[in-house]
Amino acid sequence: MSYSNYVLPAADRAGKWSLFMAWWALFSAMFWIYIAVASASAVGVTNTLIGIVLTVVTYGLINLVLSRYAARTGLSVNLLSRTLFGVIGSGLAALIFAATAIYYAVFEGSIIAVALQQFFGGSIVMWYALVVAYAVPLAIGGVRNWLDRLNGILLPLYFAGLVAVVIAATVIRGVPSHWIGEAAPQGALPGWLSSYLIYMGVYIMMMYTFDYARLGKKKDQNFHSQASFGWVFYLCTFGLSGLVGIYIMSAWGLEASETGVVQAFISSLGFIGVLVIFISQTRINTANYYLASSNLDALALRFGLRLPRYFWAIISGVVVFLLMLTDVLSYLLKALAWQGVFVTAWVSIALVYIALNRGKQDQLPEVRVRKLPLLNAGALAWILSAGTGIALTEQTAAPVLAQLAPLITVLLAAGLYYLAYRLQQPPTVTEAELSERDREVLAADAALS
Structure with missing residues (x-):
């Protein structure tokens, strides 16, 4: 039962370490290695390290707020979006979230397929099919069933793999010279700011945080806001993974690319490198498929389509496989850039809403569909800000504005x-005000998820 369309009750929350292990699946994404290497290639290693430090601080503070609020209310991104944007607006949020999770599943799954093909040979289509076929069943069980145990077992193995690849690359290639102090390419913006803006492109992690944090118990808020979803997680995810990626790519003299990361691991560790990649991508894709399926489930329920969540996990897998068969990298980064604009706007709006309601600890946002408008003033604020961000990203007359688009x-x-909230304040409700009929209807939706 996913409760994708219902406020998660206290009895269905996950234990502290269960949620911790399930969430830390996201630590092992090869994408974090790739993005650090890409940033270092663009602005230099020193600027990238400064950007990572600032990013860790920013992500730690934002997710501290979001994770506490999600745990207190039991809301998902979809449910909070109903209050922020209305019923139709929440559907757009669920669609963007599901599409982004699917795109990341394509990227991470392709990494495994490329690694397997490079080492064993054979058809890449065959490896794509195998990668999807084994990943989907892992996500069907949900976080509280066994994803926590799976990722708990694999986490120390991935840490060991990171240590091993650094040692092996050093033994084989020696310590790369001047890999920290190399000159940074010149640009219109300071290099550290450019690096920081690159990491703003993955604010989808805030949405991931929200949907996972709602699974936590209220008494565990302090732990999760620091260790699970806060600065500890991002220090390892962006800091440690980034340093490892920059180091091994420098040692092998490889260009920043997803295949370059694979080549560095295999060149350093051989079959063990393939195994490390397999472990890392298996862990991250459990989260990608779980969140894609739960948000597709929530979206379908808005159209009266009630199907088990495992159905949407299978649909997610089919879509991922079909996307893998296309020239996905030619449009993947563009699609993520556009969706990233919507996501950064969502994060900003969610933080403003939480700040404006910080004194209402006994109140929950109204999420009952029949008591909410289809669209509200908040939806207009979201669309206008995201539309402006996309326009700035796509225009070529002022490159600096294109780079600053996420911040703007x-x-x-x-x-x-803030103006929309003052114009049309979203309704709130106490938990006691939910009628028995409301509970029955919402619980029926949840039981089919």
Whole structure:
């Protein structure tokens, strides 16, 4: 039972270490290695390290707020979005979230397929099919069933793999010279700011945080806001993974690319490198498929389509496989850039909403569909700010504005939503005010998820 369409009750929350292990699946994404290497290639290693430090601080603070609020209320991204944007607006949020999770599943799954093909040979289509076929069943069980145990077992193995690849690369290639102090390419913006803006492109992690944090118990908020979803997690995810990626790519003299990361691991560790990649991508894709399926489930329920969540996990797998068969990298980064604008605007709006309601500890946002408008003033603020961000990203007349688009989007979304909130304040409700009929209807939706 996923409760994708219902406030998660206390009895269905996950234990502290169960949720911790399930969430830390996201630590092992090869994407974090790739993004650090890409940033270092663009602005230099020193600027990238400064950008990572600032990013860890920012992500730690934002997710501290979001994770506490999600745990207190039991809301998902979809449910909070109903209050922020209305019923139709929440559907757009669920669609964007599911699509982004699917795109990341394509990227991470392709990494495994490429590694297997490079080492064993054979058809890449065959490896794509195998990668999807084994990943989907892992996500069907859900976080509280066995994803926590699976990822708990694999986590120390991945840590050991990171240590091993650094040692092996050093033994084989020697310590790369000047890999920290190399000159940074010149640009219109300071290099550290450019690196920081690159990491703003993965604010989808805030949405991931929200949907996972709602599974936590209220008494565990302090632990989760620091260790699970806060600065500890991002220090390892962005800091440790980034350093390892920059180091091994420098040692082998490889260009920043997803295949380059695979080549560095295999060149350093051989079959063990393939195994490390397999472990890392298996862990991250359990989260990608779980969140894609739960948000597709929530979206379908809005159209009266009640199907088990495992059905949407299978649909997610089919879509991932079909996307793998296309020239996905030619449009993947563009699609993620556009969706990233919507996501950064969502994060900004959610933070403003939480700040404006910080004194209402006994209140929950109203999530009952029949008591909410199809669209509200908040939806207009979201669409306008995201539309502006996309326009800035795509225009070529002022390259600096294109680079600053994520930051401008965040500030514009916050300002516009503040005005929208004052114009049309979303309703709140106490848990006791939910009628028995409301509970029965919502619980029926949840039981089919």
